[in-house]
Amino acid sequence: MQWDVIIIGAGAAGLMCAAQAGYRGRRVLVLDNAKQPGRKILISGGGRCNFTNRLAGPHAYLCANPHFTKSALARYRAQDFIELIERHGVDYEEREHGQLFCTESAKEIVRVLQTECDWAGVTLQLRTEILSVAQGAGDQERFVLHTSRGELSCQSLVVATGGLSLPKLGATPLGYRLAEQFGLPVRPTRAGLVPFTLHTQDKDDFAELSGISLPVTLTAEDGQQFSEALLFTHRGVSGPAVLQISSYWQAGQVVRINWLPGQEVPALLANWQQQQGAAELKTCLGRLLPKRLVEKLLERSGFANKPMRQYGHGRAGGAGAAAHRLAPAAQRHRRLSYRRGDPGRGGYRRPLLQDHGGQGGARPLLHRRGDGRHRLAGRLQLPVVLELRLGGRAVCMNQVTWSSADFNSQRRGDRAA
Secondary structure (H helix, E strand, O other), X not given: OEXXXXXXXXXXXXXXXXXXXXXXXXXXXXXXXXXXXXHXXXXXXXXXXXXXXXXXXXXXXXXXXXHHHHHHHHHOOHHHHHHHHHXXXXXXXXXXXXXXXXXXXXXXXXXXXXXXXXXXXXXXXXXXXXXXXXXXXXXXXXXEEEEOOEEEEEEEEEEOOOOOOOHHHOOOOHHXXXXXXXXXXXXXXXXXXXXXXXXXXXXXXXXXXXXXXXXXXXXXXXXXXEEEEEXXXXXXXXXXXXXXXXXXXXXXXXXXXXXXXXXXXXXHHHHHXXXXXXXXXXXXXXXXXXXXXXXXXXXXXXXXXXXXXXXXXXXXXXXXXXHHOOHHHHHOEEEOOOOOOOOEEEEEOOOOOOXXXXXXXXXXXXXXXXXXXXXXXXXXXXXXXXXXXXXXXXXXXXXEEEOOOOOOOOOOOOOOO
C-alpha cells in the first residue's frame, strides 16, 4: 500500500509529527511494534508525565550545534504545547524548576496526541515489526518498507523510534541502524542522566547510608557543577545532582562531592577551634551533616575523632577536605544501563541536515519532545523528528540531551550530545 508519509514510532515525537503532517493534507501511516501507543509517556513522571518545562531554553541543552536548539525552541515553545493540552482540557500542576505534570494521569497526554491524530486523519498500525527499509528499485522518489504485516511504500519516511532506554517497552536500535544504512554518521551511544553504582568495596562501605539524602555540590573534571540533592541507595548514589552530573562524566574520571555547599570550611573549622574547642570534630560536623555520613567520612579519611582544640592547623584543614570530598568512591563508580528509563547520549551526529541543491534534505517537523525519560516536551531531552525528502539520504530522529535542573550551573548546553 502506498502512503504520502510513513512514521516509524508511535511515541510522543511520532504522534505529534503524524498529526502535523495529517493537517497538511498528507496521507499518514504510523507504525509501531508495541501493543499501544505512547508506552514511555505512560510511565513517565511516575505515571503523571512531566510533559514540559516553563523554563526551557537553548541555554539548558547539550548539543554540538547550539543554533539548532535555538531554532527548534523558537519554532515550538513550551507555551505552545501548554496551550495545546489546555484546549483538550488536561489539568496540570507546576513543580520545582518549572516542571509541569499532569494532575491525573499520563494517559491524558496520550489521549491528546491520539485525538490530534484522529482529527488529522492519521492511520495507526500497531504490533508491526520493521524488517527492512530501502529506496524503491524503479522509483528513487519512494521508500519501500518490508514489515511483518506486508510491504508498504511512501514518499516521505520519518524515523521516530527514540533511543535505547527501556528495551522491555520495545526500544530497539532500529533508528541508528537506518541512519548508518543511509550514510548518516552516528556517534557512540551511552546512557545519560543515570545514577552511579559503586564498585563492590565502596558499595559495601556505604550500604549502611542507604536512604540518606542531603544537598551537595557535585563538580565534574571539566568544571561543570550542580547543586541539588544527593541520595544514597543500596547500590551507590542517585538524586537530581547525580543524574545531572552523569552527563558530564566519563569512565575513569573523578566527580568531586562538596558535602557542605555554601560553607567556607576553613573559616568554619577555625571558628569551631576558637569557640567550641572542647567539642569533637564528629559532633561539630554532625550539626551540619547526617551523623552516619559523618562517621563514614571520618572512617574513610583516617582521621581520629578528637576535640577541635587538639587539631593542629594542618590536621583541621585536612578534616575539612575530607568533609568536602569523597574522591575514592567517586573515582571508582560506574553507571547504570538502558534498562532504566534513562535518555541516551550520542547518536545522530548532524543536529540538522541541510538542503544541498537538488539532492534533497531534511527539515524539522517537530521541534521538541521528551525529557530525561523520553517524554513529550519535557525536562531533559530533545529528540527532533526530521523529514527527508529523498535524494539519497534517509530520515533520522536526532536527539540532544538537556541538563537543566540547576539553571545556575557554571557552563551551559554547548557540549556535544
